[in-house]
Amino acid sequence: MVDSRKLKVDNGIKHILLYALAIATFIFILKWIQWKFLIVENAIHIYVGLIAILFTILGMWFTTQLLKPKTQTVFVEKHIIIQEPENFCLNQTALKKLNLTNREYQVLTLIVKGLSNAEVANELFLSLSTIKSHASSLYVKMNVKNRYQAMIKAKKMNIVK
Amino acid sequence: MVDSRKLKVDNGIKHILLYALAIATFIFILKWIQWKFLIVENAIHIYVGLIAILFTILGMWFTTQLLKPKTQTVFVEKHIIIQEPENFCLNQTALKKLNLTNREYQVLTLIVKGLSNAEVANELFLSLSTIKSHASSLYVKMNVKNRYQAMIKAKKMNIVK
DNA sequence: ATTTCCTTCATTCTTTAGTACCAATCACCC
DNA sequence: GGGTGATTGGTACTAAAGAATGAAGGAAAT
Numbered sequence: 264m265v266d267s268r269k270l271k272v273d274n275g276i277k278h279i280l281l282y283a284l285a286i287a288t289f290i291f292i293l294k295w296i297q298w299k300f301l302i303v304e305n306a307i308h309i310y311v312g313l314i315a316i317l318f319t320i321l322g323m324w325f326t327t328q329l330l331k332p333k334t335q336t337v338f339v340e341k342h343i344i345i346q347e348p349e350n351f352c353l354n355q356t357a358l359k360k361l362n363l364t365n366r367e368y369q370v371l372t373l374i375v376k377g378l379s380n381a382e383v384a385n386e387l388f389l390s391l392s393t394i395k396s397h398a399s400s401l402y403v404k405m406n407v408k409n410r411y412q413a414m415i416k417a418k419k420m421n422i423v424k
Numbered sequence: 425m426v427d428s429r430k431l432k433v434d435n436g437i438k439h440i441l442l443y444a445l446a447i448a449t450f451i452f453i454l455k456w457i458q459w460k461f462l463i464v465e466n467a468i469h470i471y472v473g474l475i476a477i478l479f480t481i482l483g484m485w486f487t488t489q490l491l492k493p494k495t496q497t498v499f500v501e502k503h504i505i506i507q508e509p510e511n512f513c514l515n516q517t518a519l520k521k522l523n524l525t526n527r528e529y530q531v532l533t534l535i536v537k538g539l540s541n542a543e544v545a546n547e548l549f550l551s552l553s554t555i556k557s558h559a560s561s562l563y564v565k566m567n568v569k570n571r572y573q574a575m576i577k578a579k580k581m582n583i584v585k
Numbered sequence: 586a587t588t589t590c591c592t593t594c595a596t597t598c599t600t601t602a603g604t605a606c607c608a609a610t611c612a613c614c615c
Numbered sequence: 616g617g618g619t620g621a622t623t624g625g626t627a628c629t630a631a632a633g634a635a636t637g638a639a640g641g642a643a644a645t
Contacts, residue, residue: 314475314476318477318480319483321480322482326484337497364620366622381600393625414538525591525592526592541632542631554592557592570632
C-alpha cells in the first residue's frame with residue numbers, strides 16, 4: 264500500500280521535472296542564439312577586447328620579467344647582551360699596601376680559584392710545605408684567619424680576578 | 425681675387441641645396457599621401473595595434489603598482505652592556521635545578537660568607553654534626569668537592585649574594 | 586597506614602688547613 | 616764579608632673539614 268502510493272507521487276514528480284527540463288533547454292537555446300547574434304554583431308568589439316586583455320597580460324608578464332624587484336631595507340636591532348666585558352681593573356694601590364711577595368701573590372690567586380694546597384703545590388711544582396709557608400704568611404699580611412676569608416677579601420679589594 | 429672666387433662657389437652650392445630641398449619635399453608629400461592611403465586602408469589594424477600598445481603599457485604600469493617590493497632585512501647589532509654593581513638578581517631557575525633543601529641553602533649562604541662550620545652552627549643554633557651533614561649533602565648536590573668550590577660556583581651561578 | 590623526604594644529631598675516621606719553628610740556598614746591598 | 620729578605624723545604628702538632636654510616640622525629644603525600 265505504501266509502495267503504490269509512493270510510486271504515484273514519484274511519477275508526478277518525474278513529469279514535472281521533465282517539463283521543467285524542456286523549458287530550461289528551450290530558454291537556453293534561445294539565449295544561446297541571442298548571444299550568437301550578439302557576438303556576430305559585436306565581433307570587432309570582442310576582438311578588440313580580447314586583444315586588450317591579451318596585451319594587458321603580456322605587458323604584466325613582460326614587466327615581471329624585466330623589472331628588477333625593488334628592495335626595501337628593513338633594519339632590525341639585534342640585541343646582544345654582554346655580561347661584564349672583562350672590565351676587571353686591578354687595584355694596584357691596595358695590592359702594594361699588602362706588601363705580598365711575588366710567590367705569595369701567585370699562591371693567593373690559585374687559592375682564590377678554589378684549589379687546595381696540594382693542588383697549588385702541583386700547579387707550581389713545589390712541595391706542600393712551601394705552599395703552606397706562603398699561605399700562612401699571606402694570611403698574616405692580609406689579616407685574615409683562613410683561605411676563605413682571604414678569598415673574600417681579595418675579591419672585595421679587587422686584587423684578583 | 426680670393427673673395428670673388430669664393431662667392432662663385434657659394435652660389436653653386438646654394439642652387440644645389442635648393443634643388444635637393446625641392447626633391448625632398450616632393451618625395452615627402454608622395455610618401456605622406458601613400459601613408460595616408462595606408463592608414464585609411466588599414467584603419468582597423470592600426471586601431472587594434474594602438475589598443476594592443478595601450479593595454480600593454482597599462483598592464484606594465486599595473487604590474488609595477490602591484491608588485492610588492494622585495495624586503496631586505498638588515499640586522500643592526502646593538503650591544504647592551506649589563507653591569508652588576510648592586511643589582512643582584514637571584515637565578516631562581518638554577519637554584520631550583522640544584523634541588524637544595526631550605527636548610528642546605530641556608531647553610532650555603534653562611535658558608536659563602538666565609539663562616540666556619542662551627543660558626544654556622546652557632547648562627548643557626550644547631551650542632552656541628554648537623555651543619556656537617558647539610559654541608560656534605562649540598563656539596564654532592566652542587567657537584568663540588570669542598571666549601572671553597574661551593575662558594576665559587578654559588579657566586580658564578582648567581583644563587584647567593 | 587605506609588612511604589618518602591626533611592631535619593636533626595651522633596660517631597668514627599681520613600684528609601686538609603693552618604701554626605710554629607727551623608734551616609738551606611740565593612740574590613742584593615752596604 | 617755580613618746583613619736582609621725572598622724562596623724553598625722540613626717536622627710536629629692542632630683544628631677544621633669532610634666522608635660514611637646510622638638513627639630518630641615530624642610533615643606530607645599516596
